[in-house]
Amino acid sequence: MRLSRYFLPVLKENPSEAQIASHRLMLRAGMIKQESAGIYAWLPLGYKVLRRLAQIVHEEQERAGHIPLLMPTLQSADLWRESGRYDAYGPEMLRFKDRHDREMLYGPTNEEMITDIFRTYVSSYKDLPVTLYQIQWKFRDEIRPRFGVMRGREFYMKDGYNFDLTREDALHAYNRHMVSYLRTYERMGLTAIPMRADSGPIGGDNTHEFLVLAQTGESEVFYDARVPELKLGERAVDYDDREQVAGICKEFTTLYARTDETHDVKVFEDQVPEEHRRVGRGIEVGQIFYFGTKYSEAMGAVVTTPDGRKVPVEMGSHGIGVSRLIGALIEANHDEKGIIWPEGVTPFHVGIVNLKQGDSATDAACDSIHAALVAAGLDPLYDDRDERAGSKFATMDLIGLPWRITVGPRGLANNVVELTSRRTGKSEEMSAAAAVARIK
Numbered sequence: 001m002r003l004s005r006y007f008l009p010v011l012k013e014n015p016s017e018a019q020i021a022s023h024r025l026m027l028r029a030g031m032i033k034q035e036s037a038g039i040y041a042w043l044p045l046g047y048k049v050l051r052r053l054a055q056i057v058h059e060e061q062e063r064a065g066h067i068p069l070l071m072p073t074l075q076s077a078d079l080w081r082e083s084g085r086y087d088a089y090g091p092e093m094l095r096f097k098d099r100h101d102r103e104m105l106y107g108p109t110n111e112e113m114i115t116d117i118f119r120t121y122v123s124s125y126k127d128l129p130v131t132l133y134q135i136q137w138k139f140r141d142e143i144r145p146r147f148g149v150m151r152g153r154e155f156y157m158k159d160g161y162n163f164d165l166t167r168e169d170a171l172h173a174y175n176r177h178m179v180s181y182l183r184t185y186e187r188m189g190l191t192a193i194p195m196r197a198d199s200g201p202i203g204g205d206n207t208h209e210f211l212v213l214a215q216t217g218e219s220e221v222f223y224d225a226r227v228p229e230l231k232l233g234e235r236a237v238d239y240d241d242r243e244q245v246a247g248i249c250k251e252f253t254t255l256y257a258r259t260d261e262t263h264d265v266k267v268f269e270d271q272v273p274e275e276h277r278r279v280g281r282g283i284e285v286g287q288i289f290y291f292g293t294k295y296s297e298a299m300g301a302v303v304t305t306p307d308g309r310k311v312p313v314e315m316g317s318h319g320i321g322v323s324r325l326i327g328a329l330i331e332a333n334h335d336e337k338g339i340i341w342p343e344g345v346t347p348f349h350v351g352i353v354n355l356k357q358g359d360s361a362t363d364a365a366c367d368s369i370h371a372a373l374v375a376a377g378l379d380p381l382y383d384d385r386d387e388r389a390g391s392k393f394a395t396m397d398l399i400g401l402p403w404r405i406t407v408g409p410r411g412l413a414n415n416v417v418e419l420t421s422r423r424t425g426k427s428e429e430m431s432a433a434a435a436v437a438r439i440k
């Protein structure tokens, strides 16, 4: 992509309303624009990252055997009356009437709607197990939206719902989600720790939150220092192998890790050797729940069992805060110059900086490097503007692309370009071909 043809409204100044790095940097890097409290326009660079995250979430959910669909953002109040949550949900729920005076709401979550979809079509154990999920916008009228997309009012969430015949099957679905989340966050270059949590308005008695350690996190966390070292890595996972999946969950949840809601000092001190005890703050980027028949009972989602009985299905729901993840990623990956994107989520893989725009040699070299990168399956951003080098470097550092190729007349005279790593700041001179090969 040529920057002269893109839309990247970077800001020179730090916006006064931003209190944390990720909020400040998303505004300055031209990723979002606030339209009203907690509601954002996703400008091209931000939208590109959002799509990359959604792509990773889809890949890992489908790998786990979960099936994507898409539900509307607007829901009928009648559904929520069946579950009893219409009144229970409180002022966070945005309620309104349509022109026919029908009571509607902007969905904060979709347990009722997905249960209605399930009960409409499924009535036999033969159709189980099934896990359906969506990545869809939600609305929660937070009393104090803040920290940019971290606590928005309209936000993007992956929400998945499992339907199983027995509690044992539903707990396997719970474990499948835990493992798929661990893989998802690792692919994004994040360490998100599963911690026992409190179920809140969703309900149920079994739930884990996934928290990214960050000083600006809203949750206080207590954990064993060895937990963030745990890695899934390239391990092959057979999601149908219950023992393997349960084993991985045990591996990641045996050492102590809890939010302030479930923290138990006595257990902490008994279980964790003093030198491993850590207290910190975390950003909640996902939560998984098992809540049995809470919704299926209330809404008559029943199936016939092999011996002809009718039973309400066992369920759970599992969310990932896709838009919040962008804030969390920046909190965990930035310096004083700007963002430093992990390679798995970066909006563009590499920036090309032309030190002498308009010079036929450097222009031609940049065009051919751009073409070579695209041919190698990469997504470059070529700063072809007629700007001073310093300003081009500052823009590249701000938007945080992992690599930068700098092309200038002197380098070309020696048949070299400069390849710079954003994370290390290290630069090396090499041939254009070598630079393309290094980035791939």
Ligand SMILES: Nc1ncnc2c1ncn2[C@@H]1O[C@H](COS(=O)(=O)NC(=O)[C@@H](N)CS)[C@@H](O)[C@H]1O
Pocket (backbone or CB within 6 Å): 108, 109, 110, 111, 140, 142, 149, 150, 151, 152, 153, 155, 156, 157, 158, 159, 160, 202, 284, 285, 286, 287, 317, 318, 319, 320, 321, 322, 323, 324
């Ligand atoms: N106001 C918000 N702004 C941005 N992300 C949010 C907000 N509220 C929740 N999230 C994200 O959405 C994830 C799931 O939300 S939740 O309430 O924990 N779970 C549910 O809604 C369940 N129905 C999961 S399907 C959270 O872990 C968090 O990462």
